[in-house]
Amino acid sequence: xxxxxxxxxxxxxxxxxxxxxxxxxxxxxxxxxxxxxxxxxxxxxxxxxxxxxxxxxxxxxxxxxxxxxxxxxxxxxxxxxxxxxxxxxxxxxxxxxxxxxxxxxxxxxxxxxxxxxxxxxxxxxxxxxxxxxxxxxxxxxxxxxxxxxxxxxxxxxxxxxxxxxxxxxxxxxxxxxxxxxxxxxxxxxxxxxxxxxxxxxxxxxxxxxxxxxxxxxxxxxxxxxxxxxxxxxxxxxxxxxxxxxxxxxxxxxxxxxxxxxxxxxxxxxxxxxxxxxxxxxxxxxxxxxxxxxxxxxxxxxxxxxxxxxxxxxxxxxxxxxxxxxxxxxxxxxxxxxxxxxxxxxxxxxxxxxxxxxxxxx
Amino acid sequence: xxxxxxxxxxxxxxxxxxxxxxxxxxxxxxxxxxxxxxxxxxxxxxxxxxxxxxxxxxxxxxxxxxxxxxxxxxxxxxxxxxxxxxxxxxxxxxxxxxxxxxxxxxxxxxxxxxxxxxxxxxxxxxxxxxxxxxxxxxxxxxxxxxxxxxxxxxxxxxxxxxxxxxxxxxxxxxxxxxxxxxxxxxxxxxxxxxxxxxxxxxxxxxxxxxxxxxxxxxxxxxxxxxxxxxxxxxxxxxxxxxxxxxxxxxxxxxxxxxxxxxxxxxxxxxxxxxxxxxxxxxxxxxxxxxxxxxxxxxxxxxxxxxxxxxxxxxxxxxxxxxxxxxxxxxxxxxxxxxxxxxxxxxxxxxxxxxxxxxxxxxxxxxxxxxxxxxxxxxxxxxxxxxxxxxxxxxxxxxxxxxxxxxxxxxxxxxxxxxxxxxxxxxxxxxxxxxxxxxxxxxxxxxxxxxxxxxxxxxxxxxxxxxxxxxxxxxxxxxxxxxxxxxxxxxxxxxxxxxxxxxxxxxxxxxxxxxxxxxxxxxxxxxxxxxxxxxxxxxxxxxxxxxxxxxxxxxxxxxx
Numbered sequence: 001x002x003x004x005x006x007x008x009x010x011x012x013x014x015x016x017x018x019x020x021x022x023x024x025x026x027x028x029x030x031x032x033x034x035x036x037x038x039x040x041x042x043x044x045x046x047x048x049x050x051x052x053x054x055x056x057x058x059x060x061x062x063x064x065x066x067x068x069x070x071x072x073x074x075x076x077x078x079x080x081x082x083x084x085x086x087x088x089x090x091x092x093x094x095x096x097x098x099x100x101x102x103x104x105x106x107x108x109x110x111x112x113x114x115x116x117x118x119x120x121x122x123x124x125x126x127x128x129x130x131x132x133x134x135x136x137x138x139x140x141x142x143x144x145x146x147x148x149x150x151x152x153x154x155x156x157x158x159x160x161x162x163x164x165x166x167x168x169x170x171x172x173x174x175x176x177x178x179x180x181x182x183x184x185x186x187x188x189x190x191x192x193x194x195x196x197x198x199x200x201x202x203x204x205x206x207x208x209x210x211x212x213x214x215x216x217x218x219x220x221x222x223x224x225x226x227x228x229x230x231x232x233x234x235x236x237x238x239x240x241x242x243x244x245x246x247x248x249x250x251x252x253x254x255x256x257x258x259x260x261x262x263x264x265x266x267x268x269x270x271x272x273x274x275x276x277x278x279x280x281x282x283x284x285x286x287x288x289x290x291x292x293x294x295x296x297x298x299x300x301x302x303x304x305x306x307x308x309x310x311x312x313x314x315x316x317x318x319x320x321x322x323x324x325x326x327x328x329x330x331x332x333x334x335x336x337x338x339x340x341x342x343x344x345x346x347x348x349x350x351x352x353x354x355x356x357x358x359x360x361x
Numbered sequence: 362x363x364x365x366x367x368x369x370x371x372x373x374x375x376x377x378x379x380x381x382x383x384x385x386x387x388x389x390x391x392x393x394x395x396x397x398x399x400x401x402x403x404x405x406x407x408x409x410x411x412x413x414x415x416x417x418x419x420x421x422x423x424x425x426x427x428x429x430x431x432x433x434x435x436x437x438x439x440x441x442x443x444x445x446x447x448x449x450x451x452x453x454x455x456x457x458x459x460x461x462x463x464x465x466x467x468x469x470x471x472x473x474x475x476x477x478x479x480x481x482x483x484x485x486x487x488x489x490x491x492x493x494x495x496x497x498x499x500x501x502x503x504x505x506x507x508x509x510x511x512x513x514x515x516x517x518x519x520x521x522x523x524x525x526x527x528x529x530x531x532x533x534x535x536x537x538x539x540x541x542x543x544x545x546x547x548x549x550x551x552x553x554x555x556x557x558x559x560x561x562x563x564x565x566x567x568x569x570x571x572x573x574x575x576x577x578x579x580x581x582x583x584x585x586x587x588x589x590x591x592x593x594x595x596x597x598x599x600x601x602x603x604x605x606x607x608x609x610x611x612x613x614x615x616x617x618x619x620x621x622x623x624x625x626x627x628x629x630x631x632x633x634x635x636x637x638x639x640x641x642x643x644x645x646x647x648x649x650x651x652x653x654x655x656x657x658x659x660x661x662x663x664x665x666x667x668x669x670x671x672x673x674x675x676x677x678x679x680x681x682x683x684x685x686x687x688x689x690x691x692x693x694x695x696x697x698x699x700x701x702x703x704x705x706x707x708x709x710x711x712x713x714x715x716x717x718x719x720x721x722x723x724x725x726x727x728x729x730x731x732x733x734x735x736x737x738x739x740x741x742x743x744x745x746x747x748x749x750x751x752x753x754x755x756x757x758x759x760x761x762x763x764x765x766x767x768x769x770x771x772x773x774x775x776x777x778x779x780x781x782x783x784x785x786x787x788x789x790x791x792x793x794x795x796x797x798x799x800x801x802x803x804x805x806x807x808x809x810x811x812x813x814x815x816x817x818x819x820x821x822x823x824x825x826x827x828x829x830x831x832x833x834x835x836x837x838x839x840x841x842x843x844x845x846x847x848x849x850x851x852x853x854x855x856x857x858x859x860x861x862x863x864x865x866x867x868x869x870x871x872x873x874x875x876x877x878x879x880x881x882x883x884x885x886x887x888x889x890x891x892x893x894x895x896x897x898x899x900x901x902x903x904x905x906x907x908x909x910x911x912x913x914x915x916x917x918x919x920x
Contacts, residue, residue: 077822090816107825
């Protein structure tokens with residue numbers, strides 16, 4: 001069901017954990033709350049669940065207003081029909097898997113037969129059929145995650161909340177479950193809210209991403225929009241753009257001088273207002289070559305100080321002559337890697353350089 | 362139950378007794394029905410503090426408590442190190458020896474040692490006289506008092522230090538070893554500094570407990586004319602007419618000393634609480650102490666003999682001997698010298714049966730109700746955001762700093778003043794014990810509630826259960842061991858308690874501890890000894906029963 005958050009303020013003591021958050025999640029869509037730890041993303045999610053009580057704002061799930069500070073509405077958690085997969089999974093270790101998954105149905109006082117059918121169905125959905133009688137304390141991390149998921153799915157929640165669902169799993173399992181989760185969400189047409197600090201996970205799971213900083217929404221958009229057009233240098237930094245250089249305008253439109261360095265760079269980007277502006281270049285957009293390239297701008301000479309072989313590509317750190325160190329990610333298809341101490345030329349297309357304000361205003 | 366109701370409950374349980382002591386200390390009359398004694402405010406009562414008796418009592422208390430805690434820590438710390446960190450033989454046995462004396466009330470230990478080492482008639486003196494060495498022992502002295510206290514408080518040091526030593530992450534020591542530290546260096550630079558908070562904390566705790574101990578001081582100290590603050594308070598209250606206001610003034614001094622000491626302990630525990638525990642399962646390294654194993658084992662067995670074996674033998678002899686006076690050991694081996702007559706007599710006596718019933722009833726009620734109250738309190742403090750929950754915690758922990766004998770006095774006055782027909786019934790004893798052991802109950806419960814991830818309970822609520830249902834389906838079952846251990850702890854403490862009951866019992870509500878104490882006071886040693894033996898058996902039976910329900914004897918002991 002559609003979920004709407006309007007002007008949510010949440011306070012812990014005197015400090016705001018969440019301030020003025022507005023968000024709308026269409027029915028059957030997924031929203032990922034993305035940000036560093038302490039940015040307020042989990043708090044926002046817990047407000048939807050009713051585990052935290054905001055000081056201001058309104059939360060609507062489907063047609064039901066579950067929280068409204070002005071009208072003094074605060075539906076208790078157990079009546080919101082919200083499913084939640086906790087970061088710790090919160091699978092009850094003293095119960096069997098069947099008992100864990102059957103719990104929400106028992107709370108609805110359903111008959112034994114229906115409970116058994118629906119539990120079996122949910123376990124099948126997450127690939128744990130046949131595990132019904134096992135004790136929950138003997139499961140692996142991935143299995144616990146599936147039990148937690150089944151336990152929430154079985155209640156047919158209006159919205160499913162997932163708090164860092166993949167963070168406790170090892171890298172390969174994480175990649176697989178990421179795809180499974182996305183497939184499941186689309187197949188069941190579930191409305192989902194994820195919380196994560198991992199940008200890769202966010203991009204893979206989201207219909208829309210809400211990027212949070214200091215308790216506020218810094219940028220909301222589709223994964224593509226956020227990745228291609230981050231609203232600030234700090235967001236770009238968070239999304240894995242490692243080359244971020246403070247720059248100064250030098251009067252000519254489209255050209256900037258690197259602060260504290262002699263180098264200039266050219267870009268097609270519009271000049272944003274404000275003093276603190278930064279040039280952001282993705283490492284995969286940096287081109288490394290042994291000869292001076294033909295391009296007439298953004299040509300810099302430098303020396304390789306670190307070359308790190310990563311299998312499908314090589315990551316370089318290159319000290320530019322009279323400039324900063326720049327990171328480059330070069331595909332192994334682009335010829336044999338350069339070694340430490342090699343002289344190279346570095347270039348970046350003017351269209352790949354974004355000039356962004358340091359922070360969102 | 363809303364929070365304000367809880368606050369009101371704690372106010373009556375704890376704050377009112379404290380307030381009445383304070384008021385009495387500054388008043389010329391003590392609280393009685395219809396009056397809390399606010400008339401005639403005066404500083405007159407504090408004059409007693411400058412008397413020779415008070416100064417001596419305070420000095421004695423400080424000397425006894427300091428020496429006893431040093432000795433107790435030496436014993437407990439050595440046993441803890443042996444059991445937790447060395448390759449000594451029979452670690453389970455060492456562990457058992459470390460905690461066993463807890464099940465023997467210090468009252469009974471004191472009685473047994475006065476039977477063993479009384480100046481003329483003690484069994485040990487009979488023995489040394491028998492082999493021509495004359496009377497060697499006299500427990501009714503300062504060293505005797507210190508020795509007996511140390512014997513029965515060493516288990517507290519053992520438990521705390523053992524806990525810290527087993528929870529230590531072996532990586533920390535292995536790191537020192539990898540970086541070139543020898544065994545001695547590792548011990549002195551890593552191991553001992555890491556357990557310093559536990560050692561200091563247990564030291565201060567034992568200081569406070571021995572300082573406020575009444576039974577040992579009364580049974581060992583008083584015959585030897587050594588008065589401590591608790592026995593001084595008792596004497597003032599028992600003089601005719603009772604000098605309640607002066608007793609209150611002395612109580613205020615004793616309490617101030619203990620509050621200061623407890624505050625230091627809390628600060629040490631808080632400030633220097635190194636987290637050596639990580640979530641991973643781990644096994645601390647066992648150190649090879651080579652030939653010292655024999656020495657260590659002898660030390661442990663020696664302690665066991667002094668704290669348990671000799672006292673139990675003395676109690677047995679005293680309750681089995683047919684003649685009340687024995688002047689040499691040979692008499693004990695004559696025909697008809699030993700018989701079970703007295704023991705059976707005691708077992709069938711109304712005095713014993715009533716007291717046993719009262720004791721068990723009080724202990725079970727205190728354990729169950731006290732644990733329930735402690736759970737509710739910890740839930741409010743750690744699982745809700747109720748304003749004022751920190752002050753609830755403060756009040757709940759307050760009795761830790763107030764000597765039991767003082768709390769007993771305050772509770773006496775509280776229930777004289779309150780218009781409820783509780784005074785003189787068994788209920789007032791239950792209320793009193795719940796109040797004085799609330800800190801222990803609260804500690805046990807909150808430690809246990811903190812181990813259960815809050816998400817586990819929240820997820821049940823999100824899945825459609827009410828909060829109460831979630832607590833009973835998820836939180837309580839997961840806390841089972843902790844809850845049962847807290848119940849067992851309270852059961853034990855309530856079974857052993859004497860001091861708080863001294864001013865509250867009546868002839869109809871005598872407890873086993875009171876019967877033993879009274880018998881001793883009246884010189885009925887045989888009866889005291891046989892009651893003590895049966896008393897120990899009742900305690901053991903309760904422990905076995907509670908353990909059958911899944912409790913662990915040593916969880917969260919009086920920290």
